Amino acid sequence: MADESLIKRNKLIIIAVVSGLSGIYLSPYFPALAAIGAIVAVVWGADAIRRVAAYGLGTGVPSIGQLALGMGIVASMFGLAIVGSVPLAGPVVALVTASVFGLITGLFAQHVIKMNIPVMISGMTEIAAAGSLIIVGFGSAAAGSYVFGTFVQNIFSSGIVLVIFWMGAMSILHPFNATLGPDEKQKRTLFLAVSTGAVTMTIIGVAATMILGSAGIITMVIGIVLWLVFYKKFWDEVYKDAASVVGTGLIPKTEA
Amino acid sequence: MVLDLTMSLAVLSLMGVLATIAGALEDLESDVGSQSNPNSQVQLAPQMSFLHRIYNKAISGEPVSNGFSAVVSGIVTVVLLDSNVYAITSIAIGALVGALILGIFATTSFAGRVSSMTRFKQPLYMDIMRYTTPTIIAHNFIMNFCLVALAYIQYAILGHPFSIPFLALIWGIAAGAVGSSVGDVHYGAERQFQNSEFGAGLNTSLSGQIVRKAESGLRNSIDNVWFCAKFGGPATGIGLGLTVVLSNWPTTVIGYNWTAVLVGFGIVVLMAIIHRIVEVNIRNAYGPYKDHNGKEEAAA
Numbered sequence: 129m130a131d132e133s134l135i136k137r138n139k140l141i142i143i144a145v146v147s148g149l150s151g152i153y154l155s156p157y158f159p160a161l162a163a164i165g166a167i168v169a170v171v172w173g174a175d176a177i178r179r180v181a182a183y184g185l186g187t188g189v190p191s192i193g194q195l196a197l198g199m200g201i202v203a204s205m206f207g208l209a210i211v212g213s214v215p216l217a218g219p220v221v222a223l224v225t226a227s228v229f230g231l232i233t234g235l236f237a238q239h240v241i242k243m244n245i246p247v248m249i250s251g252m253t254e255i256a257a258a259g260s261l262i263i264v265g266f267g268s269a270a271a272g273s274y275v276f277g278t279f280v281q282n283i284f285s286s287g288i289v290l291v292i293f294w295m296g297a298m299s300i301l302h303p304f305n306a307t308l309g310p311d312e313k314q315k316r317t318l319f320l321a322v323s324t325g326a327v328t329m330t331i332i333g334v335a336a337t338m339i340l341g342s343a344g345i346i347t348m349v350i351g352i353v354l355w356l357v358f359y360k361k362f363w364d365e366v367y368k369d370a371a372s373v374v375g376t377g378l379i380p381k382t383e384a
Numbered sequence: 385m386v387l388d389l390t391m392s393l394a395v396l397s398l399m400g401v402l403a404t405i406a407g408a409l410e411d412l413e414s415d416v417g418s419q420s421n422p423n424s425q426v427q428l429a430p431q432m433s434f435l436h437r438i439y440n441k442a443i444s445g446e447p448v449s450n451g452f453s454a455v456v457s458g459i460v461t462v463v464l465l466d467s468n469v470y471a472i473t474s475i476a477i478g479a480l481v482g483a484l485i486l487g488i489f490a491t492t493s494f495a496g497r498v499s500s501m502t503r504f505k506q507p508l509y510m511d512i513m514r515y516t517t518p519t520i521i522a523h524n525f526i527m528n529f530c531l532v533a534l535a536y537i538q539y540a541i542l543g544h545p546f547s548i549p550f551l552a553l554i555w556g557i558a559a560g561a562v563g564s565s566v567g568d569v570h571y572g573a574e575r576q577f578q579n580s581e582f583g584a585g586l587n588t589s590l591s592g593q594i595v596r597k598a599e600s601g602l603r604n605s606i607d608n609v610w611f612c613a614k615f616g617g618p619a620t621g622i623g624l625g626l627t628v629v630l631s632n633w634p635t636t637v638i639g640y641n642w643t644a645v646l647v648g649f650g651i652v653v654l655m656a657i658i659h660r661i662v663e664v665n666i667r668n669a670y671g672p673y674k675d676h677n678g679k680e681e682a683a684a
Contacts, residue, residue: 190444287549306493309500370499
């Protein structure tokens with residue numbers, strides 16, 4: 129695959145970590161920002177999956193997305209809970225724990241299972257870290273707080289955490305899975321990542337109305353607007369990249 | 385809520401019916417979009433120069449995508465129930481939202497997959513997009529409705545400790561898993577390769593050479609769901625419905641004790657014996673099949 133990257137990996141990591149964490153820290157004041165930070169983390173995660181899965185993972189793409197959020201949720205709960213009286217450190221500890229989980233999983237995949245994918249170790253670390261930012265980001269957007277007690281009380285009993293887990297996994301696995309093929313392009317994949325992240329944000333906004341009232345509606349409306357913009361951008365890329373987009377017609381003649 | 389035996393059995397049979405409808409519609413929904421196992425052939429065909437007019441709905445495997453639409457339906461239902469909307473209205477609106485979101489994911493995967501195979505000259509047919517996506521949404525709506533209703537019955541009537549989205553997610557994963565293992569074969573092996581011998585399975589040398597012509601004109605995804613609705617869909621429905629009924633029946637009738645466990649074990653053994661008899665009979669009626677060298681493969 130020709131890597132005519134629209135955005136370089138290191139730049140994306142810095143943008144995602146900074147905006148993801150600052151969104152989480154601002155969630156008590158403006159919950160929608162945490163969801164926007166989580167969308168940036170979705171883009172990072174989708175790009176990391178794209179780099180790892182480009183080595184021919186095929187049907188493994190959905191699995192790696194689920195794995196990311198699985199590592200992310202365990203690490204996040206651990207990180208938020210362990211800090212006790214210093215809740216400010218919670219999201220950072222969660223992010224670091226997730227990265228360590230990812231690193232260990234990557235080392236296992238590379239040296240024990242011997243998958244022979246050069247970017248496996250760094251890729252798994254990035255995917256797990258993105259998973260943790262997605263869980264804490266969307267979670268604090270729904271709960272209005274990243275403090276463990278409030279977080280668990282608000283999003284566990286109503287089942288919102290499952291929506292975050294499952295939709296978060298879909299939003300990072302779908303972009304590359306849906307554009308899988310020899311002519312996949314980073315730009316189209318990442319536009320789709322913003323679009324799937326925005327769909328997740330919209331549903332999180334709907335769910336947040338149970339807890340936060342009007343703040344949830346704001347999250348939902350911003351989610352819908354972001355979705356409309358990036359869904360359109362994705363389709364523009366499809367029209368540009370597809371062999372042909374036709375209203376209807378017969379199958380073109382080939383040698384088969 | 386404590387129910388007497390008659391009411392318990394009534395609730396159980398209602399759950400079985402809901403699971404049967406959900407299972408049938410789940411399989412048909414995956415067939416309309418060519419998801420899961422048949423998807424690999426739809427994806428592979430253009431590479432083998434077999435361009436086609438079939439939808440390519442690559443939203444991960446069936447358990448994941450159906451769990452996804454069910455959990456979204458579940459959370460929207462909970463939000464509506466929380467603001468005192470009637471249960472049946474909440475479930476219907478929740479199911480609609482879940483189905484619409486699955487529809488959005490379906491459009492992006494069809495457009496995305498086709499635009500990522502530019503070099504094979506596969507066109508993106510917008511008429512297929514326009515009339516197949518609503519069909520996917522419609523099938524998925526019914527499945528979501530049944531599964532969230534099932535979760536609601538468990539939560540509100542049977543007093544299950546888990547939340548509605550959690551139960552809906554589990555049911556979605558279960559429906560997807562049953563659809564993937566029971567119904568897919570009917571589409572993936574029998575419909576896509578209708579020009580090969582019945583029950584012969586897919587020979588590797590035939591990979592990607594799917595049937596692209598219909599009784600009249602070119603075959604599309606609506607033709608496929610018409611075929612699968614005759615056997616694959618109903619079989620999946622019976623599969624999921626029986627799973628729900630037979631796994632709950634012993635404890636409903638006998639109670640939570642070791643006798644119920646033994647009865648459950650007996651049901652599993654009985655099913656295994658029935659499956660073996662059916663398999664041997666089918667092999668005797670239709671097999672043995674020839675491999676690609678013309679040699680006969682082993683019978684049952």
